[in-house]
Amino acid sequence: MKKVIIVGAGLAGSYMAYTLGTKGYNVEVFEKRQDPRSASYGSGRSINLVVGHRGWTALKYAGIEEPIRQIVVPAHGRQIHDIEGNESYFPYSIKGKAIHSISRSEFNKKLVELADSLPNVSLHFNTSCSGVDTKAGIAYFVGDNNPIEVKADLIVGADGAGSAVRKSLQGIPRFNFSQEYIDSGYKEVHIPAAEDGSPQLNLDALHIWPRGQFMLMGLANTDNGFTGTVFAPYDGEFGLDHLHTAEDGLRYFKKYFKDAIPLIPNLGEQWENNPTSALAIIRCKPYHWGSNTMLIGDAAHAIVPFYGEGMNASLEDVRVFCELLDTHGDSDLQAVLQEYSKQRVPAGNAIADLSLRNFVEMRDLVADPKFQLRKKIEAKVQRNNPELWTPLYTQVKFTNIPYYDALMEGQRHDVIMEEVLAMPGIENNWDSDEVEQMILKAL
Ligand SMILES: Cc1cc2nc3c(=O)[nH]c(=O)nc-3n(C[C@H](O)[C@H](O)[C@H](O)COP(=O)(O)OP(=O)(O)OC[C@H]3O[C@@H](n4cnc5c(N)ncnc54)[C@H](O)[C@@H]3O)c2cc1C
Structure with missing residues (x-):
């Protein structure tokens, strides 16, 4: 079976180690920090994450949905606190669907534990990658001051926004990279x-x-x-x-x-x-190089956290890659990697754009009466015509519709809803058949 090196045992890296491990690959993971299961890990890293549908789909794919369900807290809606201290509650979905909050460090510990339970996965902590040679398929590490070289059939950069693997690719002509704070x-x-x-x-x-x-x-x-x-x-x-x-x-x-x-x-x-x-946005293209190096998670696409999708998109990267392996096998890894980049680069760019867009929605629009009216109209149209209208938030958080398609559909909805909200008297007749028919016609 082929040998895979994964650089980084964060959420994406440890999830990939487990998933490839269950497929029988010989996986070695190198993580620059200490083992997240050690007692002193995690102090000062209280960050909570939202697990959405894409995250659950990936966990289900790997057969580990249940252990993670034990450590999440569901939220069925947004509670808005205005400056006077008044509160209002808006459900996320007409079908009562919830997003789930999880402690990043607890999640990471669980994924590392699962990966470590497989005999063909080995984990090395306190070992930092200094770069890769994509021609030779070698990754270089420093652990306990000793340099190490490891050769593999596939090197996966799962080493986050400051990725050392990606930095090696950045030196290669025709590899595209941008970073914007x-x-x-x-x-x-x-x-x-x-x-x-x-x-x-x-x-x-x-x-x-x-x-x-x-x-x-x-x-x-x-x-x-x-x-x-x-x-x-x-x-x-x-x-x-x-x-x-x-x-x-x-x-x-x-x-x-x-x-x-x-x-x-x-x-x-x-x-x-x-x-x-x-907070920075990192984009690159492609997400692989040659036949033996690929990027997943924040190493490929670091995004702002306003849609709560960075980790969900990272797990989706891995699920999509593994499904490509399921379909095509690994005898032509270069072809699989090319297809992976083809699908995931537009996805990474779209979720980067969607996340910026949601910052405006969260900090500004949710307190705007026009925005709240739009949500009410959309919910009604969706309730009556679920096959025709799926609000953007629902598409991103509660489906696996490719992010790029969701972004395009969201922009189409914007144009329609702008027209609807400009109608005279819309505040009073938003609930009418006339408004609903106008939206359906525009669709
Ligand atoms: C404030 C905030 C809130 C967020 N909220 C959400 C949310 O609600 N939902 C959501 O889906 N996402 C959220 N995210 C995004 C999410 O945290 C990331 O997308 C996710 O952690 C990416 O996982 P990763 O494994 O790719 O990278 P990381 O979690 O950064 O893991 C990378 C790993 O690689 C290791 N590493 C780095 N360099 C090296 C090296 N040279 N050698 C070896 N190892 C190395 C690191 O130590 C780390 O363990 C949020 C982010 C922030 C900042």
């Missing part, structure tokens, strides 16, 4: 459970405090606490570049997120001590 960053604050252990916010929702150019978001943890994340521009009086101290943080929250203050006992301290992180 957005002008916003983020900072996390932890919202603990109440003293009696009960949740302080509705557990069944993703909480958003939309404030125009910035927002606070809250995603549930399994211990009834929430991870709160402020996404905001760096510039301006209330930009992250001007909010360093505990007093700055408290002043900011008093002005914009007053109702969240009682939920966070040591807010000032957290604000001052927790890091501010930047």
